[in-house]
Amino acid sequence: MCILCGEFVTRIHWTEKHAEDRARASTDAGAKDESRRNRRRERTRRAAVTNQVLRHYGLNVCDWSGTKYILRDGKGRSELVQDLGSLWPVAQKLTGRPLDPLDPALHAALREAPAISSIANGE
Amino acid sequence: MTIVTGFLGSGKTTLLSKVLSAPSMASTAVLVNEFGKVGLDHHLLRRADEKTVLLEHGCVCCTTREDLVGALLELLDEEDKGWISPLDRVVVETTGLADPTPILFTVFSHPVLQHHYFVNLVIVTVDAVNGELHLDHNPESTKQVAAADVVVLTKTDVAKTGAVDPLRARLRTINPSAHTIEAPFRQVDPEELLRPAAKWSPNGTRDVLGHGANRLAPSPEDLAVRDKAARHVSQTHSTSLTFDGPVDWVAFGTWLSMLLHARGEDVLRVKGLLDVGEAGPVLLNGVQYVMHPPDHLGGWPDEDRRSRIVFITRGVRSEELLASLEAFRGIIKAGPRLLEANAPV
Numbered sequence: 001m002c003i004l005c006g007e008f009v010t011r012i013h014w015t016e017k018h019a020e021d022r023a024r025a026s027t028d029a030g031a032k033d034e035s036r037r038n039r040r041r042e043r044t045r046r047a048a049v050t051n052q053v054l055r056h057y058g059l060n061v062c063d064w065s066g067t068k069y070i071l072r073d074g075k076g077r078s079e080l081v082q083d084l085g086s087l088w089p090v091a092q093k094l095t096g097r098p099l100d101p102l103d104p105a106l107h108a109a110l111r112e113a114p115a116i117s118s119i120a121n122g123e
Numbered sequence: 124m125t126i127v128t129g130f131l132g133s134g135k136t137t138l139l140s141k142v143l144s145a146p147s148m149a150s151t152a153v154l155v156n157e158f159g160k161v162g163l164d165h166h167l168l169r170r171a172d173e174k175t176v177l178l179e180h181g182c183v184c185c186t187t188r189e190d191l192v193g194a195l196l197e198l199l200d201e202e203d204k205g206w207i208s209p210l211d212r213v214v215v216e217t218t219g220l221a222d223p224t225p226i227l228f229t230v231f232s233h234p235v236l237q238h239h240y241f242v243n244l245v246i247v248t249v250d251a252v253n254g255e256l257h258l259d260h261n262p263e264s265t266k267q268v269a270a271a272d273v274v275v276l277t278k279t280d281v282a283k284t285g286a287v288d289p290l291r292a293r294l295r296t297i298n299p300s301a302h303t304i305e306a307p308f309r310q311v312d313p314e315e316l317l318r319p320a321a322k323w324s325p326n327g328t329r330d331v332l333g334h335g336a337n338r339l340a341p342s343p344e345d346l347a348v349r350d351k352a353a354r355h356v357s358q359t360h361s362t363s364l365t366f367d368g369p370v371d372w373v374a375f376g377t378w379l380s381m382l383l384h385a386r387g388e389d390v391l392r393v394k395g396l397l398d399v400g401e402a403g404p405v406l407l408n409g410v411q412y413v414m415h416p417p418d419h420l421g422g423w424p425d426e427d428r429r430s431r432i433v434f435i436t437r438g439v440r441s442e443e444l445l446a447s448l449e450a451f452r453g454i455i456k457a458g459p460r461l462l463e464a465n466a467p468v
Contacts, residue, residue, distance in 0.1 A: 011232055014414040015376035018405075042373060049374045052454055053381065084377060088384035100385035101378055102443045107450030 013083035015046070040066050050087070056109040057095045061087065124240045125317060126226055128217040129248030130257040130264045134277035135216055138248055138311060143214075145313040150211040154194050188229045191215065195236055212317075213240065222263065223270045227413045242415065244317065247271035247301075251282040254290045258297075265359055268294055269391035269435045270410045271301045273316065280307035296465045299361050300394040300433040359391070361465045362441040364448075366430045366457035369400035374454045379407075379414075382447070387412035389439050395432030396423075407432065431462065 012020050019042045023035040043063040050061050054071075064070045064080065071087060072078045073094045081087045092099050100106070129135045136155075142148060201207045215226060223245050230236050247267045250257065254276070257264040268274060274294055279287055287305075294303060304316060375397065383390060388411060396404040403420035434444055441464035448459035 011234075011237075013380075014416055015373075015380055017416045018372075018419050046373050046377065049371070049454055050377050053377065084380040085384075088381055092384075098385060099381060101381045101447045101451070102386065102439065104446070107446060110450045110453065 013085045015084050016042075019043075043069075046084070050084070052110070052113070053099075053101075053106070054091065055113065056106050057091065057097070057099060059091055059094060124213045124215065124230060124242050126215050126217065126223050126242060126245045127248070128221055128223050128245065128267050128270075129275075129277075130250065130254075130261065130267065131218075132253070133248040133250040133257070134275075134306075135248050138246075138275060138277065138306060138316075139214065139216060141311055142313040142316060148212075148313060150208060152198050152207075152210050152213045153216065154191065154213065155216045187232070188225050191226060191229050192233055192236065195230075195240060199235075199239055222266055224410050224413055227410055227415070231413060231416065244272045245270050245410075246273045246275060246316065248275045248277050249290070249294065251276050251279045251287050251290060251305075255293070258293065265297060266391060268297045268301070269359070271298055274298070274301045274303045275311065275316065276303060276305045278307070279305045280310075296361065297359055298392065298433075298435055299363060299463070299465070300392065300435075358438045360434075360436050360439065360441055361463075362434045362436070362444050363462040363464070364432055364434075364445065365460045365462055366398065366455075367460055368457040369398045370430060371454070371456040372397070372399040372405060374451070374456065375399075378448070378451050378455060379409075383409070383412055383414070386436070386439055389437040390434065391437055392435035393432065396420075396430060397432065398428060398430040404428075404430070430457075 019035075019039045023032070023039045026032040026035040040063070043066060047061050047063050047069060054061060058074045059071060060073075061069050061071045061081075068080045068082055069087060070078055071081055071090055071094065077094060079090045079094065081090050088099055127135050127139060139153065143151065143153060195213065198207070198210060198213065202210055217223060217226070227242055227245075230240050230242055247270070249264075249268065258268070276287065276291070276294075291303065294301070304311065379393070390409070390411060393407055393409040393414075395407050397407055399405050399419075401419065403422045406418040406420055408415040408417075434441075436444070441461065445459050445461055448455065452458040
């Protein structure tokens, strides 16, 4: 159960499965702490990487207490999403246009704005 | 859990009746949609009528098979109570027109089932006599082949001489990642059929991705056969690619999840090994919107440590996938390299 919203979380998205499994498999306290830190780092990095794509659509995402992500647009609207599986449909709803990685306009935008490796690495 | 599907009359039940008679299958439960004319004689045979529940705003693949949920939970309960002996495997036989994707979605998304079952193989039977006809006229048949880990060519004993080669080439064009087994009437080795994908041969990764996925330059003869086969496949493309270095797993997940959001219905299959810069690769396996939980392997199955991924798409061209991955190069940290593409002519 999500302690913030009381919602039962029964599905772990495939992009987060490995980090979640590792965190759950840790037994001793030290390993548990390390797994938790790795999980948080991965979530931060996922948000940073996704932001490089969302920038083209005027959107931004950040981790929200390690349990959800918060998606915002330039008009100040925000939505909570559970994972990348639910992020894209909500992002599409906010922008009102399809988000498609095969879109040449997105490709051009990505080429013009090279990846910021320090952000992508969560540093 | 093993899913057996295939078009009407393609020999699913005949295949199952042979496989289930093997002593090694004693701890296997079987869920069938209907008790057909060919009787399946197995002590753990259950009927599960297809009852699909479409989720709100859901697509066809994101439907829950409530009948399966009930039957699989019942098996767990009976096993727990000691009413049946511990199970090694559950085989689910679908109807001929069934799309296997909702079965995958059901198992991966159910809060209990996802912790007790995993789908190890999707087996698809294709009739060597009528297979071409089924593929010509029924898009469901093409989708079933695209979803297959193993394609069993049945009735090869009654097919005309030389008639099987074009069908074999066509199946390879649709799904280069599938392992093909030929099964004349009831002649199939259960052990070979149910062998996990990664163990099909010592030359492991060739089999994970299909027999031709590693070849950078197919022979002119191969190309001629595939071009001919591809004409039949209309809008179905298969693209085998690698990367010029280890990919960033988190970033690749962002790209693939976005692709599945936008084009999931047309991404009939994604399968492969991805070099993420760790000791072993990530085993990717997805059917339309539904991804198997990625398996982070402890080591590579052979000496070849390159990423190798196959995309089977409907209406999405290889060039489009490559252009997208090329544009994402800065994020994914590696650029795509085409290994092989079978495009409609």
